Amino acid sequence: MFTTIYALATAPGRSGVAVVRISGPEAGSALAALTGRPLPAPRRAVLTKLRDPRSGDALDDALVLRFTAPASFTGEDVVELHLHGGRAVVSGVIEALATLPGLRLAEPGEFTRRAFENGKLDLTEAEAVADLIDAETNAQRRQALRQMGGALGRLYDGWRERLTRALAHIEADIDFAEDDLPGGVADAVRPVIAGLAGEIAAHLDDGGRGERLREGLHIAIVGAPNAGKSSLLNALARRDAAIVSARAGTTRDIIEVHLDLGGYPVVLADTAGLREAAADEVEEEGIRRARDRAARADVKVAVFDATTLPDLDPATLDLIDRDTVVVFNKTDLATATDLRPDLSPILVSARTGAGLKALEEKLTEFSADRLAIGSAPSLTRARHRAALTECRESLLRALDAPLPELAAEDVRLASRALGRITGRVDVEDLLDVIFRDFCIGK
Ligand SMILES: Nc1nc2c(c(=O)[nH]1)N(C=O)[C@@H](CNc1ccc(C(=O)N[C@@H](CCC(=O)O)C(=O)O)cc1)CN2
Ligand SMILES: Nc1nc2c(ncn2[C@@H]2O[C@H](COP(=O)(O)OP(=O)(O)OP(=O)(O)O)[C@@H](O)[C@H]2O)c(=O)[nH]1
Numbered sequence: 001m002f003t004t005i006y007a008l009a010t011a012p013g014r015s016g017v018a019v020v021r022i023s024g025p026e027a028g029s030a031l032a033a034l035t036g037r038p039l040p041a042p043r044r045a046v047l048t049k050l051r052d053p054r055s056g057d058a059l060d061d062a063l064v065l066r067f068t069a070p071a072s073f074t075g076e077d078v079v080e081l082h083l084h085g086g087r088a089v090v091s092g093v094i095e096a097l098a099t100l101p102g103l104r105l106a107e108p109g110e111f112t113r114r115a116f117e118n119g120k121l122d123l124t125e126a127e128a129v130a131d132l133i134d135a136e137t138n139a140q141r142r143q144a145l146r147q148m149g150g151a152l153g154r155l156y157d158g159w160r161e162r163l164t165r166a167l168a169h170i171e172a173d174i175d176f177a178e179d180d181l182p183g184g185v186a187d188a189v190r191p192v193i194a195g196l197a198g199e200i201a202a203h204l205d206d207g208g209r210g211e212r213l214r215e216g217l218h219i220a221i222v223g224a225p226n227a228g229k230s231s232l233l234n235a236l237a238r239r240d241a242a243i244v245s246a247r248a249g250t251t252r253d254i255i256e257v258h259l260d261l262g263g264y265p266v267v268l269a270d271t272a273g274l275r276e277a278a279a280d281e282v283e284e285e286g287i288r289r290a291r292d293r294a295a296r297a298d299v300k301v302a303v304f305d306a307t308t309l310p311d312l313d314p315a316t317l318d319l320i321d322r323d324t325v326v327v328f329n330k331t332d333l334a335t336a337t338d339l340r341p342d343l344s345p346i347l348v349s350a351r352t353g354a355g356l357k358a359l360e361e362k363l364t365e366f367s368a369d370r371l372a373i374g375s376a377p378s379l380t381r382a383r384h385r386a387a388l389t390e391c392r393e394s395l396l397r398a399l400d401a402p403l404p405e406l407a408a409e410d411v412r413l414a415s416r417a418l419g420r421i422t423g424r425v426d427v428e429d430l431l432d433v434i435f436r437d438f439c440i441g442k
Pocket of ligand 2: 223224225226227228229230231232243244245246247248249250251252271272273274329330331332333348349350351352
């Protein structure tokens with residue numbers, strides 16, 4: 001059976017209160033060892049002295065709370081020690097726990113892994129716990145909470161149930177057929193499978209918004225050297241993240257800042273100025289990276305120096321597409337800025353701040369368009385996408401299968417692909433990978 005695990009559940013370092021969590025069959029006896037008293041009633045917070053069981057040294061006056069299996073986060077007996085968040089208090093308690101038999105420090109994600117293994121959460125819900133902890137913006141939090149509430153898991157489990165019924169139907173046909181049936185899937189089951197394949201295709205065809213919302217929308221600032229790209233990044237980030245200099249070719253490597261635009265997470269990247277004649281191979285590599293980042297970005301901000309109008313850098317013009325916001329910078333120095341209405345430029349001055357609000361609004365609009373989640377839950381990980389793609393391919397194969405036996409096998413494969421997303425079937429190999437990215441104590 002499971003050993004008992006413990007870990008600091010709150011952030012390490014000095015804090016007002018720190019919570020140490022213990023889960024497993026020895027959680028109660030560990031608490032008794034620290035308090036020297038009978039266990040408090042479950043789910044009732046009690047103020048009590050904690051002592052080192054070996055030396056009797058006072059460790060803290062703590063608030064303790066206990067949950068009994070299976071009514072706890074992990075489904076096991078759980079004890080929480082709400083401590084004064086001093087380093088010596090926390091280390092004293094952790095060291096005392098280490099001396100108790102049957103206890104060991106938890107691995108990253110191990111509490112949530114146990115919750116999964118005890119049937120408290122499916123895998124998509126467990127993943128959402130990690131996403132909620134990582135959520136930095138409102139939209140990310142909303143998506144994580146929805147998934148943690150089981151919205152995605154229910155969708156996939158519902159699909160899987162439909163496949164189970166379709167499979168039963170196909171198997172019945174096989175069992176009761178007098179001879180080998182001609183053709184593959186019976187007419188009654190066909191629309192079920194085709195319909196589900198269509199629903200999965202529509203679910204997959206979401207522009208990757210759930211995944212992007214988790215990771216942040218990638219926006220790349222591109223433009224000629226000295227157009228003011230770094231100045232613009234700093235102005236949007238409201239800090240000096242990138243070096244600004246009058247020397248062309250200052251930015252070489254990509255500088256990233258994380259922004260919250262109206263609740264949407266954005267990774268804004270400053271790139272090397274595009275020019276033909278790079279000063280050296282470092283700048284040349286910088287330009288290569290800039291082009292690569294521009295190609296992979298979800299949205300580009302093409303920055304032009306308004307003081308050179310009507311001349312606009314041709315290399316930058318080349319990159320403009322429907323995912324591009326055009327910016328004329330240095331409008332504090334330029335007089336004629338109304339020359340290219342076809343590009344619908346946003347006029348800004350990174351120096352004075354003029355126009356930045358309009359640019360932020362435009363970028364927020366782009367972010368909302370690419371990331372906003374609708375009423376249906378979105379898939380949020382490459383793992384989900386791969387399994388759904390596999391599921392759909394199996395369904396399409398089932399529809400084309402020449403024999404019902406072959407169709408049945410394809411439907412089984414499709415069902416298993418769905419089951420792996422929620423963790424209903426063969427996931428042992430997946431679990432280490434999924435829970436490895438969690439924090440300790442979660
Ligand atoms: N102190 C503390 N705060 C916390 C947590 C925690 O573990 N400890 N959580 C942890 O991440 C989150 C809350 N999540 C929880 C989820 C389930 C149960 C629980 O006891 N579930 C039981 C009983 C359900 C009920 O009473 O309705 C169960 O599922 O059977 C507790 C916390 C956020 N805040
Ligand atoms: N007057 C004025 N000067 C600006 C403005 N934005 C940037 N500059 C100046 O233009 C020069 C180049 O700015 P950067 O932000 O380093 O330009 P960049 O496009 O990142 O340049 P590279 O790193 O060489 O590609 C600096 O001297 C800035 O102070 C602006 O809005 N108005």
